[in-house]
Amino acid sequence: MPTPSTSPGSRPFDRVLLIVLDALGVGAMPDVHLVRPNDVGSDTLGHVVRAVGGLSLPNLERLGLGTVAPNAGLRVDPAPISVHSVNGLGYKGADTYLGHQVLMGSPVPDTPEELFSAVRDDVAAALRAAGHSVEPASEGLPALFVDSMMVVGDNLESDPLQTYHCVGSLDDQPYEAILAVGEILRSVARVRRVVAMGGYGFRAADIRNCVELRPTGQSGVNNVALGLYTSNYVVRHLTRGNRPDVQVPTILQKAGYTVELIGKVADVITCEGAHKEPHVLTRPVIEATYASLGRVKCGLIAVNIQETDLAGHDQSARRYADCLIMADEGIGRMMGMLGPRDLLIITGDHGNDPTIGHDKHTREFTPLLVWSPTIRPKGIFMRGTLADIAATIAEIFAVDAPEIGSSFLDEIETD
Template sequence: MQTEKPQFDRVIILVLDALGLGAMPDVHLVRPNDVGSNTLKHVVRAAGGLSLPNLERLGLGTVAPDSGLRVEPNPISVHSVFSLGYKGADTYLGHQVIMGSRVPDVPEELFEVVRDDVAAALRRHGHHVEPAGDGLAALFVDGRMICGDNLESDPLQTYHCVGSIDDQPYEEIVAVGEILRSVARVRRVVAMGGYGFNAADIRRCTERRPTGQCGVNNVALGLYTSNYVVRHLTSGTKPDVQIPTILKKAGFEVELIGKVADVITCQGAHKEPHVLTQPVLDATYASLARVKRGLIAINIQETDLAGHDESAERYAACLRMSDEGIGRMMDMLGPRDLLIVTGDHGNDPTIGHDKHTREFTPLLVWNPHIKPRGIFMRESLADIAATIADIFDVEAPEIGTSFLDEIQLS
């Protein structure tokens, strides 16, 4: 019988953004458009089958036996399934919970509520502002970009500033996004840029949804397939009760790679907010070669973008690339490393809408000497942060229950 908790020098969290395993039981009440969603199952089916050898041997097919992946009878990980532990289905909210804090309590409102204040702030900074069109709350700024609601997010939570990098430097889009952030009260402002379209295309793709949201239809614009560049400008985060900041203050190394570098605040952390999968993986390999003791957190975002783009084929391709990367990571890990693979919500590209879906996500925990086992479903993604705090013997995050006692090494 194990009497001492296992000792680790490094924990690597890999979030496969939008890797959902099936709709949560409450969706018929809170998100009826998500009824029937099952991101992994539907991607595998649309791809005509999918081989993900590393994720399969870790146990992804085992915890999602109806997905169409190979069901490994003897997975090599400690494996389970997560309930999200937060309302909705959102990367920003999901990552706050993964890092151990409750969802920020900030106002939720449509862009039209703050539109006039945003316009006034932009004009004070010398920008030209006009309505995006008749009956549209979104704003057309400097004849080149649109500020409004982010249509691919749930209503009331996220605004965006969208522009073409063919028309202006991306930094100018971010600068307008920062002004929008200074006025907005919602959780997130997203500064979005891409190539291959112009201001007229952006304005043509600006629309009002039945939800009251008014902004750019980024899927129709083709933004997510145009070397997409993004910054997430957040508000209401609570870094002091989240595991990255707790670890950093305790003297551990913290590196945030991919989208997590934007949506998580941690002063002094090494951050690389890449979007495309290969740069995220390359940065991860470099981090593994560099970090000696602490936390490396990674987000693979392109799976989520494929969901927004309603492209199961692209989603499958991203999973294949990620699986290869996971295999390389595992080859780089030693006996005092712990790898945790999960998701933050779903984004079923076949469900009939371009928003996230409220789904269960996987928990796959691996070390070269781990004793594999299935464990009971976890109630919250915050259990990851609580487990990391337990591993490093630091202050506990705001929420979460450690599963370290479920991990045994041979």
């Protein structure tokens, strides 16, 4: 591995800890009435706080979360300790995969968008050629029932035309069997993402009974009705169209810096040579982050806390709030592990309002909270795209800029 291209004295910081609180939206973007009318009125954070009768997030509030979302019902700290603002998403739609590509500094991948029905026959042929049994999941629907144990089709909780899934019970089979079918699906599918999903507490017949055809033309498993997202959920995201060479993790890795990806980001971002831990549940993600802070001396630690997003899909404000409380406690401990040569960046990738009346993501602004023990706190103008975070990280380490984004490093001053 090459040595880092800058000496410690020439860098403003040695480590960046980037935490993405998945689906932490702070209010609908102004174009939703035109592009996503079902998201009009969405406000994930504010609606969660009100639905549970109030919420205390002392560390995030101290950083300024209540300040950048003053109508959310959190405590508004009169003197937040971070450089704080909000982000526009910088991409069309509201999607974790797309959001993370932009967040790491590349445009949305240019890949075909199509329903599962467009590739159904090709998928069935590939599965049969690999020795799997295949039949319709339900009469007249495109989704497929594979090996009498799992369903392959459109992912109903994602926007149409972008994501397929393979859903199976871990009480019926090992997760490796679900993943193997998911990988065959990935080999045929042209869309951006294939999700291989497994959970406990239901069986193959339950999965089949939850197959639906939506008005959008999507045909797949209603994972919310199945209870998948509350069942010690296991998942892998198999992606296509990534452009790692123009994204900040790969740029840093090639320059000799350490890169660790923890949580969902380990699946949706490609970075050869990075340490990856694709945990799903909040506690393992937080524990893995503590361990990463104990071993990484110089470089990027990127973390996705996913369970808030699952709570949004499950339309459970209480679960969302409980995940935020756990994340807040973990962030507080992480802050205690950071020194003056460390920078913490907290953001989201979209919203997922559990009270909006549907089980999909919502197109919302996300918070931007930037902190170091010696930082000079201030509010800054809204950033137009999540990609500005990647550009800032690249400037910190004096490496090549990612393909998109404008750095705000000049807004970050330390004593």
